[in-house]
Amino acid sequence: MINDNLGSKRRKLEESSSIFNVFPETNYEIAEKAKSNFSKPSPDDIVLKAQETNSQEIAVGVKALKLDSKKPAVTKPKKKIDVSKELGVKLSKPSLSFGVIGHVDSGKSTLAGRLLYDLKIVDSKTLHKLTKESESIGKASFALAWIMDQTKDERERGVTVDICQTQFKTEKSLFTMIDCPGHKSFIPQMINGISQADLTLLIVDAGKNAFESSFGLSGQTREQITIARNLGLDRLVVAVNKMDTADWQQDRFEQIVDELTQFLVDDLAFAKEKIRFVPISGLSGGNVVAKQKLSWYSKGTLMEVLEAEAELKHSEDSADRFNDEFIMSINDIETSSDDVLISGRVNSGKIQPGESIAVSPSGDVGVVDKIFANIESPGAPKAKQDRDLVIVGEFVTLKVKNLSLPDNVKVGDLVSRSNSPIQASMKIKCKITTFKMNLPLLLGSQFILFRNNISVPATLSNIEGRKKKHLGSNQDALVEIDLVERPIPVLTYAQDSKLGRVVLRKNGETIGAGTVEEVL
Ligand SMILES: Nc1nc2c(ncn2[C@@H]2O[C@H](COP(=O)(O)OP(=O)(O)OP(=O)(O)O)[C@@H](O)[C@H]2O)c(=O)[nH]1
Numbered sequence: 001m002i003n004d005n006l007g008s009k010r011r012k013l014e015e016s017s018s019i020f021n022v023f024p025e026t027n028y029e030i031a032e033k034a035k036s037n038f039s040k041p042s043p044d045d046i047v048l049k050a051q052e053t054n055s056q057e058i059a060v061g062v063k064a065l066k067l068d069s070k071k072p073a074v075t076k077p078k079k080k081i082d083v084s085k086e087l088g089v090k091l092s093k094p095s096l097s098f099g100v101i102g103h104v105d106s107g108k109s110t111l112a113g114r115l116l117y118d119l120k121i122v123d124s125k126t127l128h129k130l131t132k133e134s135e136s137i138g139k140a141s142f143a144l145a146w147i148m149d150q151t152k153d154e155r156e157r158g159v160t161v162d163i164c165q166t167q168f169k170t171e172k173s174l175f176t177m178i179d180c181p182g183h184k185s186f187i188p189q190m191i192n193g194i195s196q197a198d199l200t201l202l203i204v205d206a207g208k209n210a211f212e213s214s215f216g217l218s219g220q221t222r223e224q225i226t227i228a229r230n231l232g233l234d235r236l237v238v239a240v241n242k243m244d245t246a247d248w249q250q251d252r253f254e255q256i257v258d259e260l261t262q263f264l265v266d267d268l269a270f271a272k273e274k275i276r277f278v279p280i281s282g283l284s285g286g287n288v289v290a291k292q293k294l295s296w297y298s299k300g301t302l303m304e305v306l307e308a309e310a311e312l313k314h315s316e317d318s319a320d321r322f323n324d325e326f327i328m329s330i331n332d333i334e335t336s337s338d339d340v341l342i343s344g345r346v347n348s349g350k351i352q353p354g355e356s357i358a359v360s361p362s363g364d365v366g367v368v369d370k371i372f373a374n375i376e377s378p379g380a381p382k383a384k385q386d387r388d389l390v391i392v393g394e395f396v397t398l399k400v401k402n403l404s405l406p407d408n409v410k411v412g413d414l415v416s417r418s419n420s421p422i423q424a425s426m427k428i429k430c431k432i433t434t435f436k437m438n439l440p441l442l443l444g445s446q447f448i449l450f451r452n453n454i455s456v457p458a459t460l461s462n463i464e465g466r467k468k469k470h471l472g473s474n475q476d477a478l479v480e481i482d483l484v485e486r487p488i489p490v491l492t493y494a495q496d497s498k499l500g501r502v503v504l505r506k507n508g509e510t511i512g513a514g515t516v517e518e519v520l
Contacts, residue, residue: 080356094314099177099194102203103214111282118289175312230513231288250296360489361424362408370399412454414489432514440470
């Protein structure tokens with residue numbers, strides 16, 4: 001039994017860059033995770049390597065693709081519940097998930113720790129312990145950041161490698177905060193993290209030259225925000241951080257606001273009214289939860305701005321949204337003898353225990369036996385609460401019975417109701433925009449296609465309406481993309497405005513992004 005458990009945990013670690021392993025419950029997990037953070041090849045390398053050896057898997061995948069060969073067993077919810085009453089309870093409080101991005105060392109983890117400490121989600125005893133530990137290795141200023149960066153290896157390097165997701169509530173709203181890694185090598189994890197978010201929280205360092213270098217060509221700010229925008233996140237809060245190092249000067253704040261606004265509006269087509277800027281200091285706490293006295297700024301603390309965003313999203317949510325098709329993308333898998341535990345964020349619709357589901361691309365069908373909401377708060381053990389109904393936006397685990405091919409369920413697969421299986425394909429037509437590239441993208445040349453938390457090797461097989469056999473920088477084109485290794489579940493942009501988006505990377509650079517127009 002114990003061995004089984006370890007086996008499934010090991011599989012979980014091997015298969016996912018999960019956001020659900022943040023506060024590990026066992027030493028085994030801490031050790032494995034810390035070790036794996038730095039001993040593995042880069043995520044891009046893994047994907048490229050996989051395509052060399054995966055022909056067998058392709059055969060299984062393609063065979064399993066024949067969804068209509070399986071008769072969907074449609075089953076009803078186990079328990080009769082008053083769905084509208086349940087929805088009413090769930091929707092009584094605004095909720096928002098936000099992805100925290102920013103250049104390395106911009107202060108993302110410190111800010112996250114500060115939020116949790118000032119909201120009293122982390123107590124002073126925990127902070128005191130972390131302060132002592134950080135002092136002991138000469139990194140006293142990292143104590144707040146360590147609330148988020150829980151694994152030992154990360155601590156020693158002072159870099160957030162995995163993405164961590166944590167939930168907290170204020171009197172007014174429920175939040176899920178996703179702290180994405182800032183380092184360039186971990187852009188794939190950043191894509192995974194940000195694609196689970198409703199809103200982007202961008203942290204920029206106001207320090208002398210720090211903003212300029214993070215926003216310059218070698219900095220991560222441009223690439224990260226470009227990816228977030230292209231993944232459909234059109235609302236943005238910018239925390240202009242470390243304002244203490246700039247003596248809280250209005251001029252510095254406004255200079256950053258002007259430069260960023262120009263880029264965001266002109267280059268990325270953000271609507272100006274969907275961007276909010278807040279001057280803060282994550283380290284001192286100024287304007288995070290507690291107000292910083294400033295004669296020149298009165299538009300609310302970061303927490304107030306996030307609460308206003310949650311309220312806005314809440315007011316824009318239409319009740320119809322819950323009647324959308326149920327779709328969940330898989331972030332994590334655990335198998336035991338009879339059941340498969342599938343975790344992820346509900347992308348759309350709702351589901352209840354007892355209902356039958358299909359997994360794409362394997363086409364396997366099963367029945368949801370139980371549903372747990374994943375509650376992750378710092379310092380507290382990971383809690384799973386039984387639910388009779390879960391809805392779009394919630395991070396959940398489905399305990400699924402009767403899957404005939406549980407080993408074919410992979411991170412990145414999509415779950416839907418068994419009577420509406422999601423099509424999987426190895427060829428898609430996309431409308432893409434290329435970014436600045438060092439070399440043109442040639443027909444037949446390989447790149448990595450990202451969709452939500454999936455990354456697969458792919459090639460450009462056709463550029464419509466062009467004689468040229470390549471794409472240069474900053475071009476728009478309708479293209480056909482062939483997947484090299486295996487089919488993936490695909491939704492067009494018209495079917496799902498989030499899952500129908502892709503990002504293209506090659507040699508560690510983001511070279512383009514676009515929308516899926518057709519499944520071929
Ligand atoms: N003066 C000052 N220093 C800060 C502030 N916020 C963070 N720092 C310091 O900046 C350094 C980096 O902070 P982190 O929170 O680890 O930065 P990060 O963005 O999470 O870094 P990565 O995990 O590497 O992406 C630490 O030494 C922090 O103490 C701030 O508001 N003011």
